[in-house]
Amino acid sequence: MIKTSFKYFLNKFIKKHTLTLLLIFLLSICTLLFSFISPLLIKSLVDNVFVGKMTNLFVYIILGIIGMYIFSSVSSYYNSYLTGKLNLVLLREVSGTVFNVVQFASLKSTQTIKVGDMITRIMGNTQIAINIPVRIIPQIFMSVVSIIVPFFIMLSLNYTLALIIMSPVVLFALSSNIFGNKMEKIQKAFLETNASIYSFLKENLSIIPLIKVFNLEKWSQNRFNNHMNDYYGISLNYTKTSSLNSSLSSLILGVPIVLLITFGGYMVLDGSISLGTFTAFLAYTSIFFSPISQLSGIWTSYKSSLPAFDRLKEILDMDEETGIESELSVTDGEITFDNVWFSYDNRYILNGFNATFKKGLNYIVGDNGTGKSTILKLICSLYPVEKGSIKVDGQDIIKIKRDSLIGNISMIFSDPYLFDGTIYENLRIGKLDATYNEVKSVAKLVKIHDFIETTPNKYDTQVGENGIMLSSGEKQKIALARAVLKDSPIILLDEVTKSIDKDSRKSINEVIDELKMEKTIIIVTHNSREIEVNSNIIYLEQDSESKNPAPSSIPDLAP
Ligand SMILES: Nc1ncnc2c1ncn2[C@@H]1O[C@H](COP(=O)(O)OP(=O)(O)OP(=O)(O)O)[C@@H](O)[C@H]1O
Helix, strand or coil: CHHHHHHHHHHHHHHHHHHHHHHHHHHHHHHHHHHHHHHHHHHHHHHHHHHCCCCHHHHHHHHHHHHHHHHHHHHHHHHHHHHHHHHHHHHHHHHHHHHHHHHHECHHHHCCCCHHHHHHHHHHHHHHHHHHHHHHHHHHHHHHHHHHHHHHHHHHHCHHHHHHHHCCHHHHHHHHHHHHHHHHHHHHHHHHHHHHHHHHHHHHHHCHHHHHHCCCHHHHHHHHHHHHHHHHHHHHHHHHHHHHHHHHHHHHHHHHHHHHHHHHHHHHHHCCCCHHHHHHHHHHHHHHHHHHHHHHHHHHHHHHHCHHHHHHHHHHCCCECCCCCECCCCCCCCEEEEEEEEEECCEEEEEEEEEEECCEEEEEEECCCCCHHHHHHHHCCCCCCCEEEEEECCEEHHHECHHHHHHCEEEECCCCCCCCCEHHHHHHCCCCCCCHHHHHHHHHHCCCHHHHHHCCCHHHCECCHHHCCCCHHHHHHHHHHHHHHHCCCEEEEECCCCCCCHHHHHHHHHHHHHHCCCCEEEEECCCHHHCCCCCEEEEECCCCCEECCCHHHCCCCCC
8 A cells, every 4th residue: 555655746746846856866875976086085195105106196185075065065965955945845736635635525424534634744744755855865875875985995905804894784784674664654653643632632622621620630531641652652663762772783783893904904914905995994884884873773764754755645545536527507496305325334314315495495404314414515515416407497417517506606614714914804705806895895885894894903803713703703793694695596504693682683584585586595503483475495304304394383392
């Protein structure tokens, strides 16, 4: 699974940056050149200048070292700048794509992941995934080059000594593999725990009033502590394993040095290698083994980053909302449900539901949980139906482009969903190009204008997160104003007058009365006293059978 997600990620996001990555690889080699050449310059310094007394070479070697330093520093600057830039470009592209998928995915699929978890995936996991192609793979490449080049140089200097010194490589390969697999498992658990902490915090911080009125502070604290204990346990395991890995690497790193001093030292005394060759070996041994030791750390980070791909792919694979073919043309505004089946998590809410909603007033009434709100959401295509069809003026909504369908519908949820902005901005989402005057006249219509005028900055007053500065009734009036402003032929209202006072309700009903002449209005309500005579009524029961009763025969569902 991880392999497929990784390949998919590379093809979707990294392939188009191949040139930049190649340039980064090239600059990495340039940065390394100095470390490869400098031991040879030192060898020449010892053997030719100090021992062989070729003093004319001295100045060239010094100039060579200075030149290599400058070249290496310039390459290193461009290398790190390009890497940082590519990282930022990819972060913007990947998180933008993931966010976009979440926006357009069906509600059913987005609801499978908790909000806090989703946030950690969009930002945190994206960065972890990007690290692999942008930092980890170039580091692996650099390490491999840093191993291969000194390997051949050492072989050319002294074949036997080179092979003796390189023998501990096997130990590195073994420990990297063992630790890499272990870290992959730990990181998977770590990412899940991290996501559940975010989800818990997101939920907890949004229900603080509930916690206060039920005296749940201690209970809540315990839940947080439990999450933190899990986090602590997994993080400690991570720290323990990675510390063990790095100290084991340092221990293994000592083996070739001991081998060089023992065998190389013997060879110098023996006269089979020069002192310069021994010095060059000393330098190449650390050049050769430090990337091997780094490689085991990089391999561990590579393995531990892999679970992030699966978590991102889960989002990128989400179903898009349906409706791709045609535009909706609303003439009579008739909506028909024909043998509609729909379930949440295999629990059927609608079993072959049939109903017709016509231009004018339509009511859906029924007990809690019978599927009234679900019917409105299905008309908006927020969820796809499983069997049967929903048609608007004979056009199956499954074939209609989503923005065309939604362009013809105003849906007001029972929760008005306000965002953190001004009253004006919140009203205007019904019609983004509405003028100030248009917004104002609609606010007057739904009886919220007078209240707005009393707020500190009038229409520019900030409403706070989810409209926390406003009362439930004020929020519902704002939501209603949005629907009126949108002026669409179909209006769906889910218990929108439940928190509205008697006078305002009266004027809102007058607005609805005016709109019913030319629009299809479907109202979900529990208050049968509000239902107009001669309107179309769908009464839902637990088995989802619909009847068309006379208003007088509907049980009074109001509390
Ligand atoms: N996103 C969801 N995931 C799973 N089950 C859901 C979801 N939304 C609603 N349900 C379930 O579907 C059933 C119908 O819900 P719906 O909100 O449509 O009922 P309703 O008739 O509007 O209820 P109420 O009168 O209480 O507002 C309920 O039993 C509810 O638990």
